[in-house]
Amino acid sequence: MLGIPDPAIWMALVLCLASTVLCVIYGALNWNRDDDSVCESPDRERAWEKEEERLEEEL
Amino acid sequence: MQPASPLVLAAATSDIRVLVIVTLIYVLIIGYLGFYGYKTTHTSTDYLLAGRNIHPWVMALSYGATFISTAAIIGFGGVAAQLGMGLLWLTCLNIFVGIFIAFVLLGKRTRRMGHNLDAHTFPELLGRRFDSRFIHVFAACVVFLLMPLYAAAVLRGGAEFLRATFQIDLVVATFAFALIVATYVVAGGLRGVMFTDALQGSIMFVGMLVLLGITYSKVGGVVEGHRALTELASQVPEGLAGAGMRGWTAMPSFGSPIWYSMVTTIILGVGIGVLAQPQLAVRFMTVRSGRELNRAVLVGGVFILVMTAVPYLVGSVSNVYFMKTQGTLALTGAGGNIDQVIPLYINSAMPSWFVVLFMLTLLSAAMSTISSQFHAMGTAIGRDIYEQGLRRGRVTGAASILVTRVGIIVAFAITLALALWLPAGIIAAATAVFFGTCAAAFLPMFVGGLFCRGVTRAGAQAGMVAGFLAALLWLAFAHANSARRLMICKTLFDRDSLVPFPWSSIDPLVIALPISILTTVAVSLATRRLDDGHLDRCLAGVGKRPTGT
Numbered sequence: 332m333l334g335i336p337d338p339a340i341w342m343a344l345v346l347c348l349a350s351t352v353l354c355v356i357y358g359a360l361n362w363n364r365d366d367d368s369v370c371e372s373p374d375r376e377r378a379w380e381k382e383e384e385r386l387e388e389e390l
Numbered sequence: 391m392q393p394a395s396p397l398v399l400a401a402a403t404s405d406i407r408v409l410v411i412v413t414l415i416y417v418l419i420i421g422y423l424g425f426y427g428y429k430t431t432h433t434s435t436d437y438l439l440a441g442r443n444i445h446p447w448v449m450a451l452s453y454g455a456t457f458i459s460t461a462a463i464i465g466f467g468g469v470a471a472q473l474g475m476g477l478l479w480l481t482c483l484n485i486f487v488g489i490f491i492a493f494v495l496l497g498k499r500t501r502r503m504g505h506n507l508d509a510h511t512f513p514e515l516l517g518r519r520f521d522s523r524f525i526h527v528f529a530a531c532v533v534f535l536l537m538p539l540y541a542a543a544v545l546r547g548g549a550e551f552l553r554a555t556f557q558i559d560l561v562v563a564t565f566a567f568a569l570i571v572a573t574y575v576v577a578g579g580l581r582g583v584m585f586t587d588a589l590q591g592s593i594m595f596v597g598m599l600v601l602l603g604i605t606y607s608k609v610g611g612v613v614e615g616h617r618a619l620t621e622l623a624s625q626v627p628e629g630l631a632g633a634g635m636r637g638w639t640a641m642p643s644f645g646s647p648i649w650y651s652m653v654t655t656i657i658l659g660v661g662i663g664v665l666a667q668p669q670l671a672v673r674f675m676t677v678r679s680g681r682e683l684n685r686a687v688l689v690g691g692v693f694i695l696v697m698t699a700v701p702y703l704v705g706s707v708s709n710v711y712f713m714k715t716q717g718t719l720a721l722t723g724a725g726g727n728i729d730q731v732i733p734l735y736i737n738s739a740m741p742s743w744f745v746v747l748f749m750l751t752l753l754s755a756a757m758s759t760i761s762s763q764f765h766a767m768g769t770a771i772g773r774d775i776y777e778q779g780l781r782r783g784r785v786t787g788a789a790s791i792l793v794t795r796v797g798i799i800v801a802f803a804i805t806l807a808l809a810l811w812l813p814a815g816i817i818a819a820a821t822a823v824f825f826g827t828c829a830a831a832f833l834p835m836f837v838g839g840l841f842c843r844g845v846t847r848a849g850a851q852a853g854m855v856a857g858f859l860a861a862l863l864w865l866a867f868a869h870a871n872s873a874r875r876l877m878i879c880k881t882l883f884d885r886d887s888l889v890p891f892p893w894s895s896i897d898p899l900v901i902a903l904p905i906s907i908l909t910t911v912a913v914s915l916a917t918r919r920l921d922d923g924h925l926d927r928c929l930a931g932v933g934k935r936p937t938g939t
Binding site: 332334335336337340343344346347348350351353354355357358359361362363364365366367368374 | 446474475476478479481485486489490494498502612613614615617618619620636637639640641656678679681683684685686687690691692695699745879931
């Protein structure tokens with residue numbers, strides 16, 4: 332296959348491509364899934380964190 | 391694997407003015423991205439975790455670019471020229487384990503648990519998961535003590551490249567390279583590191599794709615090139631044939647020295663060892679949600695395919711090119727120096743404009759790896775050891791960022807000193823030491839901590855110490871290739887290894903990881919579990935898919 336006689340080598344090549352296809356399909360199918368972000372927006376989280384740090388420093 | 395002097399030949403024939411101008415433009419853009427990171431960094435979460443809201447493409451490219459150093463392209467490309475396409479199994483593991491398993495199974499849980507525990511570094515995540523300051527500080531010390539050696543190897547490679555390109559002194563090149571990287575890491579934190587990584591990863595991706603295309607066009611196409619390579623099997627040097635090599639398109643004979651070296655050290659050692667690399671694992675905590683990791687899987691898979699398969703294919707096929715044009719094998723043409731094969735090939739076969747692109751590719755590979763190493767070492771010294779270990783968390787706000795910045799400067803100084811003064815042999819072995827010890831010490835408790843409530847604090851501590859010691863001892867006294875370079879076994883026992891073949895060819899990971907796993911399980915079964923309240927807090931939402939998305 333592809334000019335490579337040893338199955339152990341062309342199988343590696345095929346599995347490389349198959350693994351990549353798996354990554355692409357998984358990424359595409361789950362493109363908008365698993366949005367489990369804890370905060371609503373980064374800005375809000377940052378504001379919260381700054382407030383926390385201010386309070387800690389005051390304490 | 392440490393390139394001795396990459397691109398010496400290529401640089402000598404390139405127009406130095408073009409190289410200088412292109413490199414200066416490149417450094418200016420890198421500087422701007424570092425500055426952008428600085429301007430958008432306000433809190434310690436920004437500095438340590440890029441604000442936990444990095445774009446998935448940036449995350450994936452940064453992960454890949456950090457993973458792939460100059461040595462992976464030059465060093466492993468040279469190994470492929472010598473040993474053939476069996477290295478493609480490493481690409482399989484890099485994609486399936488290093489991207490798919492890492493992102494989908496470990497990454498999402500790491501991100502969620504990191505958020506639950508407000509962890510900012512990999513050692514902090516492990517320490518808080520098992521409620522153990524010992525684990526936290528021990529893990530940070532492993533990073534602090536061993537990563538400088540690994541970083542020194544990458545730094546030396548990058549400096550050699552600068553020395554060859556600009557014809558400057560090695561000490562000046564080493565200092566300049568380290569200073570440029572350290573400046574944008576200190577200023578921009580992880581945000582600066584990841585933005586620059588993304589640019590560098592993009593350059594690397596284009597460079598490798600072009601290299602692949604031109605290479606196959608030079609040897610008459612994919613199938614024709616592979617056929618010609620297969621026909622070269624009769625030219626395998628006697629020494630390699632005796633050690634098990636059967637040609638460049640065939641796996642080495644099962645159980646031969648080359649087979650053990652290729653399968654355990656290169657394929658398993660690097661392929662699995664990547665899962666517990668602190669500078670990579672921390673990237674899972676930089677994205678906002680599991681959705682970003684899903685998207686990053688797509689980008690990361692394609693990126694790693696190109697970045698790892700191309701050097702192995704090109705390295706192997708370069709033998710056909712050299713045989714056609716010079717009547718010799720690639721390694722023979724390079725004077726027997728594995729690290730000179732790819733530079734020689736680039737110089738001989740590629741158009742001059744590609745030499746410039748390839749140099750940028752190598753510079754990017756070195757910079758993206760070492761910037762993440764500086765950041766990981768800096769956070770280990772500043773955040774983990776000083777702030778959390780010595781000051782017990784009594785450092786907050788701007789002082790916390792300052793402490794980490796000082797930590798990065800300390801890491802910079804140590805790495806610079808090691809790169810300049812350590813013998814090349816020890817530096818080359820250092821990469822194996824870091825990969826082996828990290829995987830053996832951290833992987834069982836990292837995976838156990840993400841998936842299993844039954845792993846106890848004592849189990850995690852015992853497994854970590856057992857794996858760490860087993861890996862170190864195996865490297866120093868058993869694994870002949872590393873032990874020879876470290877010279878401890880030779881000094882004490884006047885032998886390269888205390889164990890016979892095939893044990894002396896087996897990578898430390900294959901020995902130390904099972905020891906670490908067994909120790910973790912056995913001690914966990916015999917000791918008291920962490921309390922349910924703590925476990926509930928650690929694992930809240932971990933492994934669960936959000937509804938309604």
